Amino acid sequence: MIAEAGLKVEVQLFGRYRELAEGASIALELPAGATVADLVGELHRRSPGRLPARPVVVVERRPAAYDVALEAGHEIALIPPVAGG
Amino acid sequence: MIAEAGLKVEVQLFGRYRELAEGASIALELPAGATVADLVGELHRRSPGRLPARPVVVVERRPAAYDVALEAGHEIALIPPVAGG
C-alpha cells in the first residue's frame, strides 16, 4: 500500500481577501481527497474571524460547490462578492 | 358694415408633400373664419387624389384639430407622418 500524500494547493486571493496574506496567495497542505469545504475550514483556522462563513471558492475559474473534491493542479481562488461596473 | 376680406394663408409643405407644389409652399385664399377642415378641402380640390383624406395640418408648430379657425399670420404647414431616426 502506498502512503497517501497530502494535497498541496495554492489559493489565490482577490479584492479584500488579498489582505489575508502577504503575497496575494496562500499555500496550504490538505489531506488527500479534501473538498472545498475542507479548504474553507482550514482557511478559517488560519485566519479566524477574517472570512465569512461560506466564502466563494473558485475552482478552475468557476465558483465551486462545497462538496467538490480538490485535485493537485487545480487553479483555486478565494473571491469576495464581485463589484464591477 | 365692413365687407369681410378673404383669409390669405401660405401652407408650407414637407416630405413627400413637397411634390404638391414647385416652391415648397402653396398660397391660398380662404373665406374669413375658415377652419383647418376648410383648408384641407381646398387642398383636395387643387390636388385631387394626391393627399390622404385627413392629412396632418400644423398650425403655429403644433398639429391642429380640424375645427380650429385659421387666422391671418398663422404659421401653417402640411406634414406627412413623421419618419425620423
Added chain:
Amino acid sequence: MTADVAAGSGGDVVGLSAEPISVAALAERVPPGSGAVATFEGRVRDTNEGRKVTRLHYDAYPAMADRVFADILRRTRRTHPVTAVRVLHRTGTLEVGETAVAIVVAAGHRDEAFAAASFVIEAVKAELPVWKREEYEDGSSRWLGGEPVEDDAREGAG
C-alpha cells in the same frame, strides 16, 4: 439648413444638424455626478425591406422641430432623473453607415440612463418633424413613413 443647437441645463443639447454627427463629441463633458452614460445612434442601413439602399435624404421642418425638441427635453427631465440629455438629428443627404440620430443621456445610475435614452428615441421617432427619402441601387427613391399618398387618397379624398 444649418445646425440648430441650443444648450440648456446640465449641458443639455437638442437640435437638427446639417453636418455629420459625432456621438463621441456629443458625449463629452457630462456633469461629474454622472455614474452612467447611455448613448444611442440610429445609422443608415445598407438594406431596407430587402432593397439595397445607397443613401438617404432627410427633410425637416426646423421651426417645428425646435418646438418638439424643447417638449421632449422638458418631458424627459420631468420624468427621468438625468444629469444631461443631448439629441441631434441629421438633415440633408446621408451615406450608408452615417449617423441619422444621436442621443446621449447621463444619469447617476444605469437604469435611469437606459430608461431615459429609450424614452428620448421613442419620442423623437414619434414626434420629430423629419422625413426620410431612401435612394436605391437601381436609381429609384421613395419617401418613407405612412402610406403612400396616392393609396390613402384613393379612398379618402373623394
Added chain:
Amino acid sequence: MTADVAAGSGGDVVGLSAEPISVAALAERVPPGSGAVATFEGRVRDTNEGRKVTRLHYDAYPAMADRVFADILRRTRRTHPVTAVRVLHRTGTLEVGETAVAIVVAAGHRDEAFAAASFVIEAVKAELPVWKREEYEDGSSRWLGGEPVEDDAREGAG
C-alpha cells in the same frame, strides 16, 4: 495587468483594460447592417453613499474574467440578434469621471440594441470577477461589494 482583448465574430471584443477606455474607439467600424448602436459607460462618480470619492482601484482575476467574458458574449449572442458586442472593463487606478466599464452593442434595430446592452451590463455586474476599492477625501479607503468580512465572520466563522 495588461489589456486582455479578444476579437471575435462581427468584430466582437471583450476584455479587461489597464489603460483608459474610449467608448468612441470601441464603437468604431461596426458591421454595415447595423441600424442601431447603443453604448453604455459606467463612470467613477464623485460621491458614493454621501462620501466624497477621490479615486477608485479595481482589482481583477484576469483568467476567470476571460472565462466569464466569453460566457457573457456567448449568452448575449444566443439570446439577442446583434451584429456586434464589445465590452471592456478597467483595472487599476481610476480618477473621478474615468470610464470603469464600456459596452457597445450594434444591431439591426433599436430595441435589440438596447435590450442587449442592458443584458450585458447586468451580466458584467453580477459575474465579472473585479473588485472596487474607493478612496475618500479624508484619505481612508474601503472595498465595496458584499458585507465587510469582519461582520460576516463574527456570526459565521465560529
